[in-house]
Amino acid sequence: MNVLVPRLAVVGVGLIGGSLALGLKAAGAVGEVVGIGRGRANLERALELGVIDRISDRVEDGVADADLVFLATPVQTLPAIAAAALPHMKSGAILTDGGSVKGSVVKAIEPLVPAGVHFVPGHPIAGTEKSGAEAAFATLYRNRRCILTPTARTDRGALELVRQVWRCVGSEVVVMDVQKHDRILGAISHLPHMVAYSLVNAVGSYDRYEENILEYSAGGFRDFTRIASSDPTMWRDIALTNREALLEMMELFERFFAELKEDVRRGDAERLFEFFLRSKQSRDAIL
Amino acid sequence: MNVLVPRLAVVGVGLIGGSLALGLKAAGAVGEVVGIGRGRANLERALELGVIDRISDRVEDGVADADLVFLATPVQTLPAIAAAALPHMKSGAILTDGGSVKGSVVKAIEPLVPAGVHFVPGHPIAGTEKSGAEAAFATLYRNRRCILTPTARTDRGALELVRQVWRCVGSEVVVMDVQKHDRILGAISHLPHMVAYSLVNAVGSYDRYEENILEYSAGGFRDFTRIASSDPTMWRDIALTNREALLEMMELFERFFAELKEDVRRGDAERLFEFFLRSKQSRDAIL
Ligand SMILES: NC(=O)c1ccc[n+]([C@@H]2O[C@H](COP(=O)([O-])OP(=O)(O)OC[C@H]3O[C@@H](n4cnc5c(N)ncnc54)[C@H](OP(=O)(O)O)[C@@H]3O)[C@@H](O)[C@H]2O)c1
Ligand SMILES: NC(=O)c1ccc[n+]([C@@H]2O[C@H](COP(=O)([O-])OP(=O)(O)OC[C@H]3O[C@@H](n4cnc5c(N)ncnc54)[C@H](OP(=O)(O)O)[C@@H]3O)[C@@H](O)[C@H]2O)c1
CATH class of the missing domain: 1.10.3660.10 (6-phosphogluconate dehydrogenase C-terminal like domain)
Incomplete structure (x- = not known):
């Protein structure tokens, strides 16, 4: 069977990151999910809850074999995490994110993207006031919109795959200018x-x-x-x-x-x- | 059988007035409910829905035999409606209201209250954004608070009865100063x-x-x-x-x-x- 995302790495397994993992699992669209984070406690809870299949202690290692890397940590942490992840991603892999602000994220991350790796900035318009892996659920994105904000540099094939990922969890994808x-x-x-x-x-x-x-x-x-x-x-x-x-x-x-x-x-x-x-x-x- | 309110008149059979009538009916605490209003359409709908038992076209007639008169129209209309109602209320009857503001209402209505008739200003802390008889439901006041703002002139027995009315529909009654x-x-x-x-x-x-x-x-x-x-x-x-x-x-x-x-x-x-x-x-x- 050909799954949409053979290996997914999620950095920040909270409400947003955890719910994408659960939604893709429920749709049978993902092979293995690797969870990467800051504190150990949240990642262990995510593992127990079946949100992720494996914990990786370092961004560099966790993203190495991933086909898709989803960053879902607070907006200000995204550039440093992307900087750590990008050099270790395999050729053809896609980096995407769920940050609530796109201009500053795109400006900081786009210059770091090496040839052969693709960056697709995104933002699911869904959420609750709860946080952490505990708050994640598979249907969070159902009947919601997800905004993708590609730039002139964004690869069309990568954009298409990220679009399919969000459709898979029930969202309507809207493509929009960053500003x-x-x-x-x-x-x-x-x-x-x-x-x-x-x-x-x-x-x-x-x-x-x-x-x-x-x-x-x-x-x-x-x-x-x-x-x-x-x-x-x-x-x-x-x-x-x-x-x-x-x-x-x-x-x-x-x-x-x-x-x-x-x-x-x-x-x-x-x-x-x-x-x-x-x-x-x-x-x-x-x- | 001794019901708490043998005859209730509701002026303004909308969300607030209609829900009190329905709540008291559900509790078996009211005999007859007379509905009084402005437009005929809403009152007829209230009759159809069983919120009221009878329509009265004039405030003066509708309140005449009532033991309790509940005013539930917009705050600015309360003084004029009270002025029309009070002279026709029977001795021992109680006027109460559900207006969201109390100071201006008490100031305007209290001087109009004749001897033998009692006034108990009130405000149920419950509601929805919907309006009209159609929006009324028996459980609106359940597990809510109702604030009563008696003044130095308020009769203790009347206050007690109004307190029981709100308890009957499931509210906790809080007595508080008007200001x-x-x-x-x-x-x-x-x-x-x-x-x-x-x-x-x-x-x-x-x-x-x-x-x-x-x-x-x-x-x-x-x-x-x-x-x-x-x-x-x-x-x-x-x-x-x-x-x-x-x-x-x-x-x-x-x-x-x-x-x-x-x-x-x-x-x-x-x-x-x-x-x-x-x-x-x-x-x-x-x-
Ligand atoms: N919540 C919403 O309504 C919503 C909607 C759309 C988009 N977003 C965006 O989605 C992102 C995540 O939000 P969320 O609601 O999912 O938050 P969350 O539930 O708090 O999850 C964030 C996760 O990131 C981890 N984390 C925090 N700082 C980190 C760092 N420096 N390095 C590695 N991991 C770190 C946290 O791990 P620890 O538990 O170890 O601290 C936590 O598991 C944010 O960018 C937010 O703007 C949120
Ligand atoms: N909604 C809330 O959340 C809430 C909560 C607590 C207290 N209150 C207070 O309760 C009162 C009623 O609010 P509501 O939400 O029940 O409003 P509503 O659903 O619109 O009901 C008001 C009723 O009063 C009638 N009416 C309006 N002006 C009138 C007039 N001049 N003479 C006679 N009848 C008149 C209307 O009849 P027509 O249909 O013929 O216009 C309507 O049936 C207001 O004083 C409000 O401040 C409201």
């Missing part, structure tokens, strides 16, 4: 996280004056702030590496929020109604 | 709605430059912005009537958001990590 990816994700994912983190901290700080305020939070607050439970390291790296697009979106948000605050201050019933209605209509359109 | 209610709800409910409405409008406006941006929104954005689908009339009224507490919270939020934006601008890795971690810890504490 466009970072602007869109800045708007629909990175900005909302900044808003949620700020909201929880603001309400939490108010708690000092009005005790146990969070106890009164009904489903609304809990659901609305779920994304503020996401991993601080992951989000620090995203905020640092998608800085420009994120700042632009944060400023846009501030303008809308200030406009609304002014309408509240003036008690402008008509403008308030219009503001809420416009938002409800956009929101209902994506239900 | 404290408005500050707490301003923080954990009204502020998040303002944030969600602003976020959807900001991202929606960006859509003009980057087409179909909302199509890329994964579960995160959808869940996070669910509350921006809430009824614009209801939220206009809340923003108008809880103006002071809301403005205070909006300013607090702005300060936190501006601090975060400054950390993003400076690329301050340590402060970003600390900001996200603090938020995650508060959020995880209320899981």
